[in-house]
Amino acid sequence: MRIVVGQGSCGIAAGASKVYDAIEALIPNTDSELTFTGCIGMCFLEPIVDIYDGKELIKRLVKVQPTDAEKIIAFINGDKNAVNDIEICDDDKAFLEKQTRIALRHCGLINPEKIDEYIADDGYAALKKVLTTMTPEDVIDEIKLSGLAGRGGAGFPTWFKWNAARQSQGEEKYLICNADEGDPGAFMDRAVIESDPHNLIEGMLIGAYAIGAKEAVVYVRAEYPLAIIRLEKAIEQAKEKGLLGQNILGTDFSCEMRIKAGAGAFVCGEETALIESLQGERGMPRLKPPFPAQSGYWYKPSNINNVETFANVAWIMLNGGSAFSAMGTENSKGTKVFALTGKIKKGGLVEIPMGKTLRDVIFDIGGGIKNDAQFKAVQMGGPSGGCIPAHLLDTVIDYKALGATGAIMGSGGMVVMDESTCMVSMAQFFLDFTTKESCGKCIHCRIGTKRMNEILNRIVKGEGKDGDIELLEELCYSIKDGALCGLGQTAPNPVLTTIKYFRNEYEAHINEKKCPAHSCTELISYTINPELCKGCTLCARKCPVSAITGELKSAHKIDNDKCIKCGACYNNCKFNAITMD
Amino acid sequence: MDCCCNNSDLSLIMPVLDKYADTKGSLITILQHAQEIYGYLPTDVIYYIADRIGESPAKVMGVATFYSQFRLKPVGKYLIMLCQGTACHVNGSQKIEQAISDELGIADGETSDDGLFTLKNVACLGCCSLSPVMMINGETYGRLTPDKAKEILRTLKEKAKEE
Ligand SMILES: Cc1cc2nc3c(=O)[nH]c(=O)nc-3n(C[C@H](O)[C@H](O)[C@H](O)COP(=O)(O)O)c2cc1C
Ligand code: FES
Numbered sequence: 140m141r142i143v144v145g146q147g148s149c150g151i152a153a154g155a156s157k158v159y160d161a162i163e164a165l166i167p168n169t170d171s172e173l174t175f176t177g178c179i180g181m182c183f184l185e186p187i188v189d190i191y192d193g194k195e196l197i198k199r200l201v202k203v204q205p206t207d208a209e210k211i212i213a214f215i216n217g218d219k220n221a222v223n224d225i226e227i228c229d230d231d232k233a234f235l236e237k238q239t240r241i242a243l244r245h246c247g248l249i250n251p252e253k254i255d256e257y258i259a260d261d262g263y264a265a266l267k268k269v270l271t272t273m274t275p276e277d278v279i280d281e282i283k284l285s286g287l288a289g290r291g292g293a294g295f296p297t298w299f300k301w302n303a304a305r306q307s308q309g310e311e312k313y314l315i316c317n318a319d320e321g322d323p324g325a326f327m328d329r330a331v332i333e334s335d336p337h338n339l340i341e342g343m344l345i346g347a348y349a350i351g352a353k354e355a356v357v358y359v360r361a362e363y364p365l366a367i368i369r370l371e372k373a374i375e376q377a378k379e380k381g382l383l384g385q386n387i388l389g390t391d392f393s394c395e396m397r398i399k400a401g402a403g404a405f406v407c408g409e410e411t412a413l414i415e416s417l418q419g420e421r422g423m424p425r426l427k428p429p430f431p432a433q434s435g436y437w438y439k440p441s442n443i444n445n446v447e448t449f450a451n452v453a454w455i456m457l458n459g460g461s462a463f464s465a466m467g468t469e470n471s472k473g474t475k476v477f478a479l480t481g482k483i484k485k486g487g488l489v490e491i492p493m494g495k496t497l498r499d500v501i502f503d504i505g506g507g508i509k510n511d512a513q514f515k516a517v518q519m520g521g522p523s524g525g526c527i528p529a530h531l532l533d534t535v536i537d538y539k540a541l542g543a544t545g546a547i548m549g550s551g552g553m554v555v556m557d558e559s560t561c562m563v564s565m566a567q568f569f570l571d572f573t574t575k576e577s578c579g580k581c582i583h584c585r586i587g588t589k590r591m592n593e594i595l596n597r598i599v600k601g602e603g604k605d606g607d608i609e610l611l612e613e614l615c616y617s618i619k620d621g622a623l624c625g626l627g628q629t630a631p632n633p634v635l636t637t638i639k640y641f642r643n644e645y646e647a648h649i650n651e652k653k654c655p656a657h658s659c660t661e662l663i664s665y666t667i668n669p670e671l672c673k674g675c676t677l678c679a680r681k682c683p684v685s686a687i688t689g690e691l692k693s694a695h696k697i698d699n700d701k702c703i704k705c706g707a708c709y710n711n712c713k714f715n716a717i718t719m720d
Numbered sequence: 721m722d723c724c725c726n727n728s729d730l731s732l733i734m735p736v737l738d739k740y741a742d743t744k745g746s747l748i749t750i751l752q753h754a755q756e757i758y759g760y761l762p763t764d765v766i767y768y769i770a771d772r773i774g775e776s777p778a779k780v781m782g783v784a785t786f787y788s789q790f791r792l793k794p795v796g797k798y799l800i801m802l803c804q805g806t807a808c809h810v811n812g813s814q815k816i817e818q819a820i821s822d823e824l825g826i827a828d829g830e831t832s833d834d835g836l837f838t839l840k841n842v843a844c845l846g847c848c849s850l851s852p853v854m855m856i857n858g859e860t861y862g863r864l865t866p867d868k869a870k871e872i873l874r875t876l877k878e879k880a881k882e883e
Contacts, residue, residue: 323805
């Protein structure tokens with residue numbers, strides 16, 4: 140039998156390496172093999188251990204602890220019931236069964252550090268087909284037929300960009316993969332690289348062939364050390380097999396590939412800023428046009444695509460563009476991967492055909508809200524996107540339909556929020572982010588986001604003024620119009636969508652100095668209900684600033700001038716005598 | 721501000737410069753290696769790099785200050801990268817920051833008096849479904865609570881004492 144431990148970054152963070160070590164210590168007593176895989180995408184069940192008999196998965200074990208190693212060994216030694224208590228339940232199995240996996244098709248199934256496992260699963264077959272039977276124009280036509288659109292956020296048709304780069308004059312062309320994954324709350328690109336790096340390499344090689352590039356670069360964000368290590372290994376292995384470098388697969392197509400580690404700047408996800416960064420400069424966006432297809436890396440024709448975009452390419456070449464476009468809606472084809480997180484029961488990676496609804500993803504697959512709380516909103520598209528409220532849960536996943544809500548499809552971050560999240564503070568969180576990440580090149584973004592952040596800061600502190608909402612809206616529209624790059628142009632979205640759908644929360648903060656979600660500390664006040672207070676003195680002892688006074692066995696009182704709203708009294712009272720307002 | 725008399729051992733960075741100084745567009749790579757070697761970017765190293773690649777120190781400084789990865793001051797033995805990304809924010813990363821501050825007496829960007837810990841807020845470590853998350857010297861800790869975070873720091877303190 141074969142024991143496979145899921146070792147993506149999140150599995151490792153949940154303790155998968157310790158589990159691996161514990162099993163490794165015992166494995167010599169068996170005739171089984173121990174290996175690892177990347178991220179299967181069921182992050183809420185990590186660490187995960189799969190047991191295979193030949194090709195068949197016979198047990199999937201979840202939330203495994205190092206102490207479970209003995210049970211696992213007992214199981215492979217014949218004790219059929221040894222692992223029953225850690226086996227995945229049917230309800231959780233459905234998390235994967237309800238998905239359609241194309242970009243993630245190998246994730247969690249193969250060892251990402253072994254090229255042979257990738258090859259055994261049809262790996263590099265698409266590249267072979269392309270190089271031996273198709274012209275670059277055929278490739279572009281097939282991508283056009285598939286309807287594949289960029290998964291990095293904007294959703295621009297991939298064939299169009301490839302064709303523009305192909306048509307561009309010049310011998311020296313570059314293919315670049317954007318693995319900067321800047322949306323804080325998204326991690327599908329990391330998962331693809333850590334779990335199936337050869338799929339990315341294969342997709343990129345096909346892209347390079349299509350546009351006529353001899354050099355390819357992957358720009359990976361600095362926070363993803365494991366992804367960089369696995370991709371480095373994969374590139375080495377592909378070179379050894381003659382799949383990268385000179386005369387690939389014996390044809391006259393040659394292409395080199397290298398990795399460039401980013402250095403921490405959100406704006407470097409923007410394609411022209413990324414190019415500046417690749418050139419060793421400050422990552423400041425260029426004015427477009429000219430587009431990278433005409434003048435990109437070293438001012439040569441270049442094409443940039445996102446990791447997930449490339450991860451679909453080999454599948455499309457093998458299965459045909461029409462198989463891909465058979466899935467989805469009128470204007471959005473194929474599947475999309477989402478990173479489902481926040482206040483969700485089952486957080487992880489979800490790949491579904493376009494056209495499903497948000498409700499399908501959050502409730503049917505994700506199992507609904509943590510602790511059965513009330514769903515309030517889902518944030519999509521990160522700092523460039525917006526918050527979609529409960530009454531729009533039946534919106535279908537499609538570039539147009541999501542855009543109509545004021546949010547965007549984005550790169551796939553889906554952060555779920557419940558009633559305890561304050562939407563004004565959420566908007567402030569994003570503006571704080573964009574203010575810090577603005578590169579400073581254009582005034583609208585540099586100063587505009589700062590002014591907006593100041594106003595939002597004021598509101599969440601209870602110092603909002605009449606007219607603040609209108610002032611915010613005015614700033615939003617002028618920043619959208621005036622900013623140089625996508626960072627500034629989309630920075631107002633989190634504010635606009637929260638004003639659109641949660642205006643009452645803004646008004647409560649400004650007019651009544653109240654935070655309906657009880658989240659903005661400055662606007663919370665605690666009071667002790669004398670009817671319920673037993674005078675146990677616990678709250679007075681817990682209060683770090685001695686704001687609570689009272690005699691033993693008589694009702695206590697909070698001095699609101701001294702109170703720092705830490706909530707210690709509220710969290711410790713055994714008689715529910717303290718109310719938060 | 722410190723001048724260029726940090727007295728860093730410049731011979732350490734020479735092999736890196738021999739390899740990259742003549743390849744255009746390598747400045748960020750050189751700075752990444754330099755930070756790996758020295759733990760931060762000392763001013764004299766920045767001057768030396770500028771000299772070797774034929775750029776002004778201001779230009780090198782401009783790049784070094786643009787990216788959040790680069791540090792101009794030494795960091796503690798343990799670098800705490802606390803995630804303040806969206807998922808971690810929604811799941812209470814501010815409370816973790818408070819707990820770290822309480823335990824170590826430092827705020828974002830500061831180093832504790834004993835030189836052991838530096839706290840740095842970052843946006844998303846890619847382990848969002850285990851949020852809130854922090855990474856200390858490459859190891860990721862997920863599903864944090866204020867108490868769990870404090871306990872991790874105490875264990876590291878103990879470990880440092882023993883060494
Ligand atoms: C501020 C900003 C940040 C971006 N961050 C990313 C990112 O992290 N990853 C990504 O693939 N695209 C990002 N993009 C989009 C890229 O500019 C570009 O459109 C994309 O990489 C093109 O690839 P695609 O056509 O395959 O989507 C960002 C855009 C902006 C304006
Ligand atoms: S938001 Fe914290 S790890 Fe992604």
